[in-house]
Amino acid sequence: MSPRPFYELAAGVFVLDIPMFPLYVIRGQRNAMIDCAVLAKAGEIETNLSALLGDERLAMVLLTHSHYDHAGACSLLQEKSAFQIIASRRTRDILENDKAVAFIDDLNQKFKALANDRSDSVFTKPRDIRAVGENDRIPLSPARYLEVHETPGHTRCSISFLLRPENILFAGDAAGVVEKSGRVKPLFLSSYSQYEASLGKLLGLEAEVLALAHNTAVRGKDRVREFLAASLAETRRLKEQIIDRLGQSVDFTGIAEKILEEEYSSPALMGPREALMINVTAMVKSVYHEFVKIP
Template structure:
């Protein structure tokens, strides 16, 4: 299939074709003794992911585990559907997110407030998963991939309080979710992902530092794809966090409202990133839609209002 890319070590990248576009959100299949899907993508992507797994020889009773780095709908919106397709699979998520997969009512209501009429088109509806099938991870935990191979989970909030990174003992691959930001393979840039309501600068920087200390061989971004320049990209991730926070803090101190802060930060940061080639421009625009300047600035302002209430 043209949306499946072998990455070595029995790992396959799956383009989930979020909202019909390519190169926005990736899931990953670890095809070992106990096949494991990392990230489901959205609900509307679930049939795409199922077809990809079928093409790799994974039938309805073969998938052992579905694990998500966090419960945002572009990563976990398809959990309920995938759980239905694969009745033997255990669903694994950090303990702070588990109840929302069992009962998505609050999560979907919150998403509706953010996305409005675009919710159905972009994400669809997260279906509930039977609580008995959900395994809640502690801050440090392990997932059995069979044959002595494990995915160790590492609590990495900052982007979201229910976020974990996942390290493959066999390959050294680290599934970073959104905690290291959004990687743009079209330009080689990495940009922050700082949405409300959970963003916290110190916690986010600590998560990036933790990822570096784990010594991964490769980073597998949900947005988007594999990166071998581990140290360079993680350093850039931390740098971008600091730059965006400093700029947003300036806007906050000047009493700017959200729209003016977004305009200022957007203008000031634009020069930090390479312009995509014409054939890549649409993909980059779509990525901007799910992790763009307005969401990043809104998340930082939300944090500043709590952390530095005397400003402005």
């Protein structure tokens, strides 16, 4: 269990203090939570959430993308408090697809095994998903709303939410993932080019706070800008490294194993090695298709 159930990040914006998976809750006329972490954390989320909200209910959960470690707890939590899920169209399509639901459950079961969670909890198809897209506004209170920005590249389904008027940015994994060392690691799983463009778009939003999906939040406009610039630099560095290796051979798995060992040896979050290999292999393939392959 976490030492404290939650803390306040900014006025009315709270963080459920769950190791590796901080979850952001915005309180207002309609209480909203960003992402849901893994299924193994469902109990802890529920406890911390009721410590924060008391008798109030959670009206909506906004998903930044469909990954197992962001959507994993949502169906179980939804059974207990019937919130609406707000997500991109692609995320909605994925969560309504039986095969994808089974895959998300499978990774969550593997995570549970690593976390010694022997409960019989399962990820099932979530209900009541509303799709949103670029520039849509989600009202929370008369003076407050979330603005939707499509930020693909980490996945095709990735979106970010900007809380107005405070300019607090919830970017999911589109801004990169911070390791415990503090270094930011790129994760361009669906497209390098789109990921790079999305980072540029996030920089242009000039957020005051960058609320990351794993481990930490970055406060202050200058620090947010520095963080995103460093993320962009790391992204370009990894691309060059992959291009170099692809010049020697096009063995995607072999290259992915080397990169996993050298670059992702202290990953931001504990998780099945299988999930890490899928991720790194996807990055190698993306660079291959976008920069190396001769059409």
